Amino acid sequence: MKLTLWTYEGPPHVGAMRVATAMEGLHYVLHAPQGDTYADLLFTMIERQSKRPPVTYTTFQARDLGGDTAELFKNAAREAYERFKPQALLVGASCTAELIQDDPGGLARALGLPIPVVPVELPAYQKKENWGAAETFYQLVRAFAVKAEPGPRARCNILGPTALGFRHRDDVTEIVNLLTHLGIAINVIAPLGATPSDLARLGHAAFNIVLYPETGLQAASWLSRQFGQGMVKTVPIGVGATRDFIAEVSALAGVDPSPVLDDDGARLPWYSRSVDSTYLTGKRVFVFGDGSHAIAAARVASEELGFSVVGLGTYTREFAREVRDAAAHYGIEATITDDYLEVEAKITELQPELVLGSQMERHIAKRLGISCAVISAPMHVEDFPARYSPQMGFEGANVIFDTWVHPLMMGLEEHLLGMFREDPEFHDEAGASHLAENRPLAWDQAAEKELKKIPFFVRGKARRNTERFAADHGLTGITLETLYDAKAHFGR
């Protein structure tokens, strides 16, 4: 038993729903009590999907236990088939149904429906959402993919995008455009937008692009083993990674990457080099998210914006090794945990200037008065913007530049702040309007006056460091002494 305040991932059947909802022509019959229907709102409210997820819940009740639940499941499956006429049925159990052991797969098969039935067993007391998505997609691929002549070298599948994924919709558009410019044909994109019969055609591609390893790697690895298809695992987030990605796919497909590389439309490199960005140099960032997004964000932060990565971590235990390796590269130790409180403690300890994380970290950052940008699931409705905003490819890098730099005070803006320092609304103490006010310790006059002498663009930090120092040393007020003791303690 584990005390949990907030969870980064839902249960594994929510992962299965992300796959089923992304696909067409597939219906998921889930043996589950009524409350589990909450999961629909993730798709209809947070992602603003205009359709209900293709999920039928059996919604068994206590009075059904010990007798009718199996019958209930069979009826639900039969009615779902008749009403929705899907190409295939996915069947499984949520956490409660797992305990009553009705065997949805066996029950559904016994119905003798004229369509394929794919059972997925998702151990709800061990595994979580991303694992559930990967396993479901893998089971579907196993069930439907047929070995075939791979056809031309320059033809690939794109694997991994799901419903409720962080910017999946726009990433797919971006990567499809990029591949098209390279002259690479796309055979199947899955699960997003694919039907079961599309999965049957997966074998017609020469290689698979694993856009989201969390959800697509398991299926892609199986395809490599069974069909001998190639696999691209580089996640094209950031300019450098996108270039690497292009090199890799071009080599596999036997195409010339130079037309795309020569005219890439990437503004990030110049924006980062322009003098205004001097203010970004060495900003201390803390990165946390799913494994792939966290690793990618750390690289962009360090190589493409000149930040210092002071913390890196993930809640995806399946990718702990990769994240540890990446962290070692920055000379830090990875934070591998799905305990929100542990992440909060780490951020509090490190006092970064920017947090790149999920909505969970956004809330931590808000509370601590630190700037933040969202780079990974879990998300809120605001992370599904109306405008085109991929994370991948060159345009994705442009988007990243804007969204990460925005929360930090831009250099130019800092100059303006200096000029208008005395303006009541515009002075440096006002801070960003979205940041919470948090001033527990009393500063005496002399210390306060001294603080004013510190250059305004580091003043906020000096104040925070001093207060933290005072708190750590059990001081109740801050004097001139404290200010300088703290300065000595933290250096800078």
Place this chain on the structure above:
Amino acid sequence: MTSSTALLEERPVLRERGQREVFCGLTGIIWLHRKIHDAFFLVVGSRTCAHLIQSAAGVMIFAEPRFATAIIDERDLAGLADANDELDAVVTQLLQRRPDVRLLFLVGSCPSEVIKLDLSRAAARLGRRFGPEVRVLNYSGSGIETTFTQGEDACLASMVPVMPATDASGLLVVGALADVVEDQFTRLFAAMGIGPVRFLPPRQARDLPAVGSGTRFLLAQPFLADTARALEERGAARIPAPFPLGVEGTTLWLQAAARAFGIGVSHVRAATDMAQERGRRAVARYRAELAGKRMFFFPDSQLEIPLARFVSRELSMNVIEAGTPYLHRQHLAEELALLPASVALSEGQDVERQLDRCRAARPDLIVCGLGLANPLEAEGLTTKWSIELLFTPVQGYDQAGDLAELFARPLVRRMRLAV
């Protein structure tokens, strides 16, 4: 009451048993933890349970919420760990973190019930260990036992046995209300000369009201069957009344209390005239927009029937169907007597069939859960999410206009938008 019960017997109710599209009782934690300021709700359940509360709470992550989940894992199931020891350890950890907590609810879930984890024994054991500073109670919010608002019922019912005893006469208002609404009612009862008035749930655990044979209670919410029964077992008597939604509902609710305390109608009128007038004016603003509009309620909070009564009688709307997850015939007798005969009633749910009926009827406004709202909007229908009716203060005279506005706004939005 006999006549209205008889009336109900004649009234056809469509009973459905199919897929339900409603939350489970755990959801109540979201408003209950805001209401009882020093209570903590520990769900003993699965990752699904944790995810449900977090997703339904939506969107607002509070500083540190006073709810959490003790997530059962495979070790607990395989018997490798003693689930009771594990639970004790989690509670110890929790109470160390939150020394401000005075009342801890262990909240049962589907998994804890299926594996037969005895939370009442656990509550007694932990109560001995952490009491008297912290009182430990338990109830079930599981989806196999409770639907949405029934979680509040189960929570309040769990407090009844530990309420202090009294023989003194007094009024108890039962059901979580927003603090501002409580304060308004307190003033009105005082003006009418009814007192003392206490509320369940209290804002602080130590303020748990006393109960006994002199207690008469008014239900402020229609979904409190178990709580009412438990109070009756403690000798309290329920005052039958409609619910305080809308001006009419509020007046009848207050009048019922006055009658029970032997206070004359003129007294009630004197105390409430101004507020009634204000409420009527506020509601009238929306009647023009809403009159004649056709409405459809999906079953969700059990507030559907009182709301259907309000919109029919005070806003002149036509309710096509009022669905409720559970129809408590006795507690709703007064409501049903006021509800126009043209309103079709349904109990339980088969969501696909109900959607078929709803689409065929093409109502102007649909009250439904969060999972259905956007898909229906995408079909060109207009919706109002029912969960907002639990999060927003809607009871009493001064909220009657706000309640009407909740229904008017989606229609206004649809009218304004030209895209």
